[in-house]
Amino acid sequence: MIRVQREDFDVGTELEKLAKGNPRIGGIASFIGLVRDMGGADRIDALTLEHYPGMTEKKLAEIEAEANRRWPLDASLIIHRHGRLEPGDRIVLVATASPHREAALAACHFLIDWLKTDAPFWKSEETPQGERWVAARSQDDEATRRWKQG
Amino acid sequence: MRILYFAWLRAKIGTAEEELELPSQVHDVNGLLQWLKSRGPGYAEALKNLKTVRVAVNQDYVGPEHEVHDSDEVAIFPPVTGG
Numbered sequence: 001m002i003r004v005q006r007e008d009f010d011v012g013t014e015l016e017k018l019a020k021g022n023p024r025i026g027g028i029a030s031f032i033g034l035v036r037d038m039g040g041a042d043r044i045d046a047l048t049l050e051h052y053p054g055m056t057e058k059k060l061a062e063i064e065a066e067a068n069r070r071w072p073l074d075a076s077l078i079i080h081r082h083g084r085l086e087p088g089d090r091i092v093l094v095a096t097a098s099p100h101r102e103a104a105l106a107a108c109h110f111l112i113d114w115l116k117t118d119a120p121f122w123k124s125e126e127t128p129q130g131e132r133w134v135a136a137r138s139q140d141d142e143a144t145r146r147w148k149q150g
Numbered sequence: 151m152r153i154l155y156f157a158w159l160r161a162k163i164g165t166a167e168e169e170l171e172l173p174s175q176v177h178d179v180n181g182l183l184q185w186l187k188s189r190g191p192g193y194a195e196a197l198k199n200l201k202t203v204r205v206a207v208n209q210d211y212v213g214p215e216h217e218v219h220d221s222d223e224v225a226i227f228p229p230v231t232g233g
Contacts, residue, residue, distance in 0.1 A: 121232025
């Protein structure tokens with residue numbers, strides 16, 4: 001399931017819902033992304049996430065479908081927030097559920113790596129020196145490329 | 151054609167969205183970007199280095215040779231930085 005929303009989410013509630021009513025599920029893997037208070041050497045007071053309504057949901061659904069093709073998942077969830085967020089705030093939740101841990105852990109790792117390079121979101125940071133757009137990291141491309149080769 | 155701009159491309163071009171009629175010589179993404187560059191200093195600045203520009207047609211990533219039509223929704227944006 002995909003959700004793109006401004007509001008915060010409750011991790012416990014979301015993970016509990018994911019496995020509810022499916023006793024086949026033996027494990028849930030999750031990744032929670034938070035706003036850091038540093039960007040390079042600068043303090044970050046806040047960041048704003050912009051997205052492309054329509055394409056963002058479409059790409060996330062494609063990424064989720066690809067994870068389900070590669071691993072035997074019983075459930076999966078991606079929640080990504082947009083709008084203005086402050087250090088410590090949750091940005092993203094990726095969760096995968098499977099009968100065994102290997103598939104859940106690998107699929108969760110795959111989803112967050114792939115999401116970072118393919119889902120249309122852009123971060124702008126508020127620093128004491130003013131506002132600036134975050135540049136894409138080549139390490140992120142490298143992380144996604146590994147999965148494409150694999 | 152409906153064209154959407156995001157992040158610093160939107161800021162440099164000065165609009166989030168516009169409706170444009172394609173000139174007859176524009177057939178593909180590369181042609182579209184070259185034509186947009188000629189529309190003003192904001193466009194020229196935003197599209198100066200095409201290595202930092204991504205294009206989606208009808209909400210799918212495409213390369214420079216992808217054909218474009220007046221009925222398409224085209225989005226132009228920098229590499230993504232979500233997650």
